[in-house]
Amino acid sequence: MEIHLRIIGTLLVMLALVHLYFPRYFDWKRDFSTVSIVNRQMFYVHSFFIAFVVLLMGILCLTSAQELVNTSLGKKICLCLGVFWLARLVIQFFGYSSQLWKGKTFETTIHVVFSIFWTYMSLTFIIAYL
Incomplete structure (x- = not known):
């Protein structure tokens, strides 16, 4: 981890x-x-x-x-960071219009890459908490 x-x-x-x-x-x-x-x-x-x-x-x-x-405080920080990045992942889909990226190769690539990145961080921090 x-x-x-x-x-x-x-x-x-x-x-x-x-x-x-x-x-x-x-x-x-x-x-x-x-x-x-x-x-x-x-x-x-x-x-x-x-x-x-x-x-x-x-x-x-x-x-x-x-x-x-490995520490209680560290795990609590991980939980907070996991929730923070999970919220950012949700905003990726509901805070931005799909008109910004649909049908545009570069913008769609950035959208997908950052969606994966927000997911990776959310899961990593939440798993570290658990």
């Missing part, structure tokens, strides 16, 4: 770093040019903190896999 937590940790650190490219890739400068400054700044700040929390989760998995699996 520890190896799976380390794999997840590596993938989460990579995911956090990918967030650095989101503003340019999704052309946020253009899209947010008509949005009020408070909404624009809230979006950027919240996006930063999402990436920061993902980075910290990754670091936790990389540095504390043994404790996560």
Whole structure:
């Protein structure tokens, strides 16, 4: 189980770093040019903190896999992370319109890859809790 937590940790650190490219890739400068400054700044700040929390989760998995699996507190943390990523998996299907990816090769691939990733993390953390 520890190896799976380390794999997840590596993938989460990579995911956090990918967030650095989101503003340019999704052309946020253009899209947010008509949005009020408070909404624009809230979006950027919240996006930063999402990436920061993902980075910290990754670091936790990389540095504390043994404790996560073998201690009472670690198991409780695993349960919370499992529920968190399970909620993210549900949002993958009900929070985003299928119009964003259906019929588009790259977007469908990303949708499938991340659906598998959210499932893997949910199951790994919940199994670690058990």
